[in-house]
Amino acid sequence: MTIRILIADDEALLRMAFGTVLDAQPDMAPVGEAANGEQAVRLARELRPDVVLMDVRMPGTDGIEATREVVRVSPRSRVLILTTFDLDEYAFAGLHAGASGFLLKNTRPEELLAAIRSVAAGDAVVSPRITRRLLETLRPHIPDGRGGARDDRLGRLSAREREVLVEVGRGLSNAEIAATLYLAEATVKSHLGRVLHKLELRDRIQAVVFAHENRLVHPV
Structure with missing residues (x-):
């Protein structure tokens, strides 16, 4: 399967750099570029990309609002927020708006490619370790x-x-949840799938947000 990708960033050089990396992959195809949020939403509606690389700070409609609109107009498109550590509050806002994860702008090419493939396959790109770091950083911004x-x-x-939802909210991996609840890892994965469907x-990232907003996980 060829993963169709829309690149949304107000910096032309970054769009070109991302496009060059993606175009060199046999299973990826950059299908469009947007210089602001409005263009990103319009192109997502027209092109129905599998993945949208979304910058946070763009003129006009920013990446957060654009993410919310992309998820609405093209539900099958998965959004990766592009951010830096000093914009972590925006990362949470983007995840809450419907993004499937976030990447640092200075991420290595191989990490970018792996993240895109994971998201296109239906997984979140934020590892449990990073999830815990993200929650620690963003806890003041999560409504209690x-x-x-x-x-x-x-x-x-x-x-x-x-x-299982509580442990996911704590940032545990499937293996860690299995050990905590004395279950097989495959059983944990099945339970998590049903959790996502029912809710x-x-x-996984949306499950983390849901668990915290519904006070299933308490800040420590």
Whole structure:
């Protein structure tokens, strides 16, 4: 399968650099470039790319709002937020808007390619280790939900599925969850798949956000 990719960044040199790397891969094809969020949304609607590389800071419609709109107009397109450590609050906002993960702008080419392939296959690109670091950094920006009602979709989960969701929210990998709950890793993966389906979530990252917003995981 050829992964069709839309590149959204206001810096022409970066768009060219990303395009050069992607075009050299036999399983990838850059299908469009956008210099701002509005163009990204329009091209996502027209081209229906598999993956959108989305810069955060762009003129006009920024990458956060553009991500929200891309997910709406092209639900099958997966968005990777491009960010730097000093913009971590934007990374969380992007994940909450529907992105499937985030990449640092100075990521190595092989990491970029691996991330794109993972996202195109339906996985999140943020590893459990990075998830924990992300949560630690972004905890002040995650709504704690105090005083608000929990999402009704929680009632769809079995007790075991809820346990798995809690551990995912803590940033544990499938192997770590298996050891914690005394389950086979394949069983954990199956439970997680059902959790995502029942909660209507896109991927593991969205599950992490959901767990924290519904106070299943408490800051330490």
